Amino acid sequence: MKTVACVAAALAVSVAAQENAPPLAIAKQGSFFVGGHDVRSDTLSTAPNFPPVGTITVDQVYVRYQIPVDVKGAPITLIHGCCLTGKTWETTPDGRMGWDEYFVRKGHAVYVVDQAARGRSAANSSVINSVKLGKTPPGELPVLQSAAHEAAWTAFRFGPEYPKTFSELRFPVDAIGEFWKQMVLDWAPSLPTPNPTVPALSELAIRLNGTVLVSHSQSGIYPFQAEAIDRKGIVAIVSIEPSACPDAAADVTPYTRIPALVLWGDYVDRSERWAPRLKMCQAFAAAVNARGGRIENVELPKTGMRGNSHMLMQDRNSLEIADWLLAWIDRNVERKP
């Protein structure tokens, strides 16, 4: 282990630092929303610019997409984790190409979402404003979380304790300052269960008429929850280091019909946070497979890839993992006639 000075390397990460690649040919790109509903409130604003009473739309999910000219595989939907946004899948902290672009270059339409109440998907501050106006007790304020650098360091398995790194770690910790800028305020603990992102993903899959749902961490369980609502449109599930899997002791029948991969990086057994989650997902996969399902639970170190953090889509070997993942998708998604 070595100690890393957390210098603000972000400013040094220039556009020019991105690797050279041939031009990207896009057939279509854009953005839209899925989900969402109107709510009325009399505490929408405490600023003079807008009145407090009226209607807003919340629980919608922002989706940005790119469709390549030369489509070769299934559309892929990328869903970020706790305290992050769709930025997770874009340019890495040290300026390398993100999976969002790489998958397009490999012939997949790519859809990147911001979870409900995160990023470009609206949050609702009505209760906060109501407390400010003395109409609601402070104890009813929403439960909000931001991940401190110090805590995120171990939670994301950059090292055993801040700011030490694991031996052979592949995360670009020299650009950690740019990674910290990706982290945002997370309203998820205040949202209903399942998270409104889940029915929105179900709606998206139906609208796309076929997509692989690729989730991460906090959102790891969302594709399984969407499958339980309606399997229509979901052609495969890739759950990267989920913070939970469905309960293996409950009825797992809803999870038996779509091929799924649960994927893990390195150092899991050295993490009090992650070791039990891996076990939970192993039990889930075993239960589903015992009922005729197809869930693979893969630890990258066992395939020969070592040194990967929780943010494996940003690790130095991220495109090597991407290739491995695309091969899995290619093997497991049935070709449309």
Added chain:
Amino acid sequence: MKTVACVAAALAVSVAAQENAPPLAIAKQGSFFVGGHDVRSDTLSTAPNFPPVGTITVDQVYVRYQIPVDVKGAPITLIHGCCLTGKTWETTPDGRMGWDEYFVRKGHAVYVVDQAARGRSAANSSVINSVKLGKTPPGELPVLQSAAHEAAWTAFRFGPEYPKTFSELRFPVDAIGEFWKQMVLDWAPSLPTPNPTVPALSELAIRLNGTVLVSHSQSGIYPFQAEAIDRKGIVAIVSIEPSACPDAAADVTPYTRIPALVLWGDYVDRSERWAPRLKMCQAFAAAVNARGGRIENVELPKTGMRGNSHMLMQDRNSLEIADWLLAWIDRNVERKP
């Protein structure tokens, strides 16, 4: 005037509804942050998942960019307004191409930002958490605003009162449900002046070594404020319907060296909110030009384009306005040797 039923037309806005266009050739695309600094807090989280004490990074500004293969003009930076995000410039509510893509197709590198504490740029909930924990009085909660549909309708000049529309309005009100989904919680009233987005824009302009700053509404004044900090890297300013211009009675010398356009849609004289702002900017432009500057204050109806709302980049004639704007940029930005 006609009454419009605010149906949730959003779901009908499919990817397929976008107009056909030839493939887009991208030399480079990606995202990064400018600005930002670390803060310590002991109320970062009230959820069990992360501890309350530690460091987070705030006031950074998210930037997504695309550089075309065939560059013909100056890089353009797009800055959204109140209660919105960078989504403003992407696919319109009724599924047409946004300026973000159109400008790239016309040979400009395009940079789209999310203002500080908005969208993919982190907000800081430490005070909210502190109030929830009983450490801070409720009156110190941040001033937050969401724009109600009813109030936004007149503020964005879709009509004289909700839900009536102005005669010949060009905003696609049949897709208003998708527009409401673009609106987000706005922390700006709680942020310092100038907004942290302003120094971040200055940093971005220097880093890009030349860009046109295109702002809208709440951000309308930001490019002028950035110019006052450091004119370096700013090759022109386009301020679309700014909610304020710099004070004409103060020293306007800092604004005399960069060509600028202040652009207005229709129905301004029928709006109590906007008519005084137009006058304020007319006075500002006159003061700057009297000192040798080059600011044009243009009302689109006087050029023959009628029916434009405050969201003119989303109006049905948005690409016609884009062409007009690109011609202005071409005339006013000096070519690099």
